[in-house]
Amino acid sequence: MMNKLQYTLLSxxxxxxxxxxxxxIKLSFEINRLHTNQENLHVEYQNFKDxxxxxxxxxxxxxxxxxxxxxxxxxxxxxxxxxxxxxxxNHKDEKN
Amino acid sequence: MxxxxxxxxxxxxxxxxxxxxxxxxxxxxxxxQIEDSLFLKNEGKKRYIKYRTINPVRGTIYDRNNTPLAVSxxxxxxxxxxxxxxxxxxxxxxxxSIQDDILIDGSFSQKTxxxxxLTLDEQKTINELHFNNIEIEIRHSRxxxxxxxxxxxxxxxxxxRAQEGIEKxxxxxxxxxxxxQKYYTNAKQKxxxxxIEVIKTIQGQDIQLTIDSTIQFYAYKYLVEAIxxxxxxxxxVLVFDNKSGEIxxxxxxxxxxxxxxxxxxxxxxxxxxxxxxxxxxKPIVFSKAIDKKIFSPDAHIEIPRRLExxxxxxxxxxxxxxxxxxxxxxxxxxxxxxxxxxxLGYEELKNNYYSFGFTKPISINFPSAAxxxxxxxxxxxxxxxxxxxxxxxxxxxxFQLTAAYSTFANNGIRKEFKxxxxxxxxxxxxxxxxxxxxxxxxxxxxVKIGTGKKADIVGFTEGGKTGTVHRTVSGAGxxxxxxxxxxVGITPLSEDSLTIxxxxxxxxxxAYSGGMIAAPLFAEIAxxxxxxxxxxxxx
Numbered sequence: 001m002m003n004k005l006q007y008t009l010l011s012x013x014x015x016x017x018x019x020x021x022x023x024x025i026k027l028s029f030e031i032n033r034l035h036t037n038q039e040n041l042h043v044e045y046q047n048f049k050d051x052x053x054x055x056x057x058x059x060x061x062x063x064x065x066x067x068x069x070x071x072x073x074x075x076x077x078x079x080x081x082x083x084x085x086x087x088x089x090n091h092k093d094e095k096n
Numbered sequence: 097m098x099x100x101x102x103x104x105x106x107x108x109x110x111x112x113x114x115x116x117x118x119x120x121x122x123x124x125x126x127x128x129q130i131e132d133s134l135f136l137k138n139e140g141k142k143r144y145i146k147y148r149t150i151n152p153v154r155g156t157i158y159d160r161n162n163t164p165l166a167v168s169x170x171x172x173x174x175x176x177x178x179x180x181x182x183x184x185x186x187x188x189x190x191x192x193s194i195q196d197d198i199l200i201d202g203s204f205s206q207k208t209x210x211x212x213x214l215t216l217d218e219q220k221t222i223n224e225l226h227f228n229n230i231e232i233e234i235r236h237s238r239x240x241x242x243x244x245x246x247x248x249x250x251x252x253x254x255x256x257r258a259q260e261g262i263e264k265x266x267x268x269x270x271x272x273x274x275x276x277q278k279y280y281t282n283a284k285q286k287x288x289x290x291x292i293e294v295i296k297t298i299q300g301q302d303i304q305l306t307i308d309s310t311i312q313f314y315a316y317k318y319l320v321e322a323i324x325x326x327x328x329x330x331x332x333v334l335v336f337d338n339k340s341g342e343i344x345x346x347x348x349x350x351x352x353x354x355x356x357x358x359x360x361x362x363x364x365x366x367x368x369x370x371x372x373x374x375x376x377x378k379p380i381v382f383s384k385a386i387d388k389k390i391f392s393p394d395a396h397i398e399i400p401r402r403l404e405x406x407x408x409x410x411x412x413x414x415x416x417x418x419x420x421x422x423x424x425x426x427x428x429x430x431x432x433x434x435x436x437x438x439x440l441g442y443e444e445l446k447n448n449y450y451s452f453g454f455t456k457p458i459s460i461n462f463p464s465a466a467x468x469x470x471x472x473x474x475x476x477x478x479x480x481x482x483x484x485x486x487x488x489x490x491x492x493x494x495f496q497l498t499a500a501y502s503t504f505a506n507n508g509i510r511k512e513f514k515x516x517x518x519x520x521x522x523x524x525x526x527x528x529x530x531x532x533x534x535x536x537x538x539x540x541x542x543v544k545i546g547t548g549k550k551a552d553i554v555g556f557t558e559g560g561k562t563g564t565v566h567r568t569v570s571g572a573g574x575x576x577x578x579x580x581x582x583x584v585g586i587t588p589l590s591e592d593s594l595t596i597x598x599x600x601x602x603x604x605x606x607a608y609s610g611g612m613i614a615a616p617l618f619a620e621i622a623x624x625x626x627x628x629x630x631x632x633x634x635x
Contacts, residue, residue, distance in 0.1 A: 047216050050170045053156070060163040061241045065313045 146279055148291065152272030153236060155300035157250060157262060159309045160342070160517060164241055166250055166263065168300075171235045172214040174222065176204045180229035185210075191225065192218045204229070228286065242309060244351040245316040248364035249307070251463075252354035260361060262305070262515075265461045272300035304517040306342035311335050314624040315347040319598070322617040323349055327604030332365040333617075334498045334597040335625060336513055338505040338586070341521030343460070343513050344594070344625070346495075365599075367458070370466035370491040373599075375428045375610070376563035376584050377487035379535050380500060382425050384448040385436050387508075387531035391421045393538070399424075403431045405479040410434050425538040426546030428562060430486050437485020442476050445484055451526045452500040452510065454492050459499070459512035466493040487563065497584060498597040504539065504559075505586045505593045508532035536589055543585075543615075551585055551615035553623050555633035560585025560618060562610030567602065578602050583614035587622045588634045596622055 002010070061067060072078040128136065157166040174192070176185065181203040188194065194211050210230075214222070219232060238253045240246075251261020258267040275297025280289040315333040323331050335345040348365045363369065385391050396418040403410040412429050424432030437445055450456070455468045469491040476484070483489045492500075495513075503510040508527040514520070527535075539559030542548040547562040563582035566574040582599040598617045607613055 044216075046170070047219075051216075053164070053167055054169060056162075057164045057167050057239065057241050060309075064163075064242070065310055066242075066245065066317075069317075 144280055144282070146281055146287075147294070148277045148279070150275035150277055150297045151234070151236060152274065152297050152299045154238065154253065154272070155270040155302045157270070158302060158304045159307045159312075160305065160344075161308065162304070163309045165246060165305065165307070165309070166253075167239050167241070168236045169239050171212065171237055172219060173212050173233045173235055174210040174214055174218075175231045175233055176208045176210050177229040177231055178204060178206060180204045180227070184225075184227050184229070187225065188222070188227070188230070191221050207231075240354040242312070243355060244353050245347070246307070246309075246312055247351050247354045247359075248348040248362055249346045249367075250354070252359070254357075261364065261463070262303075264463045266303055269303060270300045273298040305515055306337075306340075306344065306517055307346070307515070308344045310628055311625050312345040312347060314621055314628070315345040316349070316351070318617055318620045318624070319347050319349050322598075322600060322613065322620075326600060326607065326613050328600045328602055328613075329604075330365060330601040332494050332597075332599050333621060334366050334494055334595075335621065336498050336502050336595045338502045338511075338593045338595055339591065341511040341513050341523070342517075343515050364462070365601075366494045366597075367460075367462050368464045368466050368493075370468040370493040370496075371580065372488050372490065372565050372568070373492055373494075373497060373580075373582055374487040374563040374565035375433075376497060376561045376582050377490065377492070378425050378428065378433045378485070379504070379539060379561050380448065380452055381433065381436055381440065381445065381485050382421055382538060383504065383527050383531050383535040384444060385421065385440050386534050387527040388440070388444065390439050391436065393422055393534040394420050396420055397424070397432060397435060399429055399431050399435075403434055403482070405434070405482055406477060408479045408482075410482060422534070422538040422541050423546075425535075425561065426541035426544075428542075428547045433486040434482035437481050438478060440485070442481050442484075445481065446470065446472060449490060452503065453496055454490065454500070456496075458493065458495050460495075460515040462515075465495075466491075468492045468496055487565070494597050494599060498595050501584045501586060501597070502595040503527065504532045504535045505589075505595060506532075536586065539586065540589060547609075547611040548583060548585070548615045550611060551583060551618045551622075553587060553619050553626070555635055556587050556622070556626055556631070557589040557635045558585055558587035558619075558622065559589055560587075560615070562615060564609040564611075579608040581608055581610040581613040583610050583618045585615075585618045585622065587626065588631060590634060592631075594622065594625060594629075596625075 154168040251263040258264040276295040277291040278294045279291045333347040352359045399416040507529045510526045511523045567578040569575045584597045598614045
């Protein structure tokens with residue numbers, strides 16, 4: 001027959017086992033959550049990287065001399081004026 | 097009591113059948129376990145292990161100022177997989193506003209594209225729905241921000257492979273290596289595990305070119321304007337930085353829009369074409385004659401009205417009587433150039449062209465780059481030698497000629513020009529420093545008093561040479577009414593300078609000479625480039 005001390009020890013051990021098992025479950029959940037989080041962050045990082053490249057490209061395209069010239073011509077009407085053709089009328093003929 | 101007959105035939109038959117059955121089953125068990133084991137294991141794996149290829153992102157091509165010239169954009173496309181029912185499809189449609197109506201009968205029976213180019217928010221919304229029978233697929237698309245300005249140089253990537261230009265020549269660097277992912281499926285082919293990386297994806301590396309997109313813009317813009325104004329068909333412009341040995345711009349017209357799937361590929365005329373360039377080769381011959389001290393650069397030479405070489409008579413449009421070698425270059429005298437070539441001799445002339453890099457591979461890696469061609473013989477007639485002296489009988493690519501002219505700006509040292517920022521520039525002395533200086537003076541005279549007056553740039557010193565040649569038509573020789581007008585110039589005439597080559601093919605108006613068409617184009621490009629690069633006026 002088990003004495004009181006043995007019962008106590010067994011209870012403590014059982015408690016420890018249960019506690020550790022619960023901790024393990026908790027930790028595995030936590031690891032899983034962190035893993036998913038890391039994966040999400042990686043996806044987000046890739047997306048940001050891609051967005052950054054798109055923005056850099058857009059920035060350079062918008063600020064390119066070709067675009068500036070296009071806007072100057074189309075929006076601001078900064079087109080070099082062509083030489084005007086001046087017709088000099090013969091005043092003598094008018095008098096006659 | 098009935099006696100049991102152990103030799104009953106039925107009992108024997110059953111026992112025999114049993115024994116054979118046991119043998120057959122045992123044989124099958126052994127054969128399955130040993131002989132077919134590998135095959136069956138593989139067949140089993142095929143049914144529950146699936147592999148997926150992961151395409152790497154293609155590297156970006158940047159210019160010298162980190163302006164993207166070719167970028168790979170990642171696009172996310174939404175697909176409905178087999179089994180996605182109508183309810184879920186309608187929920188998806190509401191959540192991410194799918195525009196196209198798709199007719200389904202109960203559920204999807206095959207993989208169907210629902211929406212192209214998902215945004216980040218749309219992806220999050222889809223993930224929050226936790227639907228099984230959908231898939232977000234990654235698609236890479238190549239984008240060229242400068243479009244037709246630089247298309248013949250950069251080329252393009254299409255139909256899963258690089259097809260032209262830098263994209264093709266540096267494909268192994270840009271493309272990276274495919275990766276592989278493994279995942280498990282159940283009997284219904286539903287994915288039951290997270291993907292496991294089997295082969296790591298190696299992303300494509302970025303490359304940085306020495307090209308300056310602003311100078312490229314000027315080169316292309318003025319080239320197109322000149323071609324339109326002169327009703328010409330084609331043209332090319334090259335801009336080299338003499339001091340650093342870097343290529344700043346390579347423009348070629350006609351061009352194409354690489355972003356358009358229905359593009360019509362146009363060749364890069366600066367790199368893959370070699371042709372007779374005519375008088376622009378005279379300074380190359382002049383520099384060697386001065387280097388070899390065959391002529392004094394400022395001593396007068398008699399220029400006869402007609403130079404008879406066998407059956408050929410060489411004449412100049414004007415009567416000069418006497419010219420110095422520098423003036424021969426300045427006025428582009430055919431008779432004078434012939435006399436220099438005849439005095440220099442075939443061997444010297446030939447070796448001189450070789451040492452300037454003609455008929456040799458160019459220093460940059462470009463698909464189908466032209467080497468040029470010289471019809472090298474044991475001996476040549478005086479007529480052939482004279483024509484070599486004024487630029488006929490030798491095919492040179494614009495790239496080779498521009499690199500050769502930069503030798504004069506670099507005090508007689510020829511550089512192997514680079515297109516990639518990381519590359520090294522090698523150099524080699526070709527002519528003496530004094531010869532290079534005299535050649536620069538001759539080139540300056542071309543603009544001051546000679547055929548290239550229209551190449552004058554306000555505020556800057558410059559030197560250059562005009563060239564006008566009859567274009568050859570395949571099978572018909574030289575065409576009387578087809579011309580190629582060229583100008584190669586160096587500006588400013590100081591330690592830090594640019595070499596600019598311009599060429600216009602088949603001008604349609606009455607003006608067709610290098611001095612009339614190409615020289616003004618040189619001046620426009622040079623002026624804009626020098627101002628942009630912050631050069632200080634020296635004239």
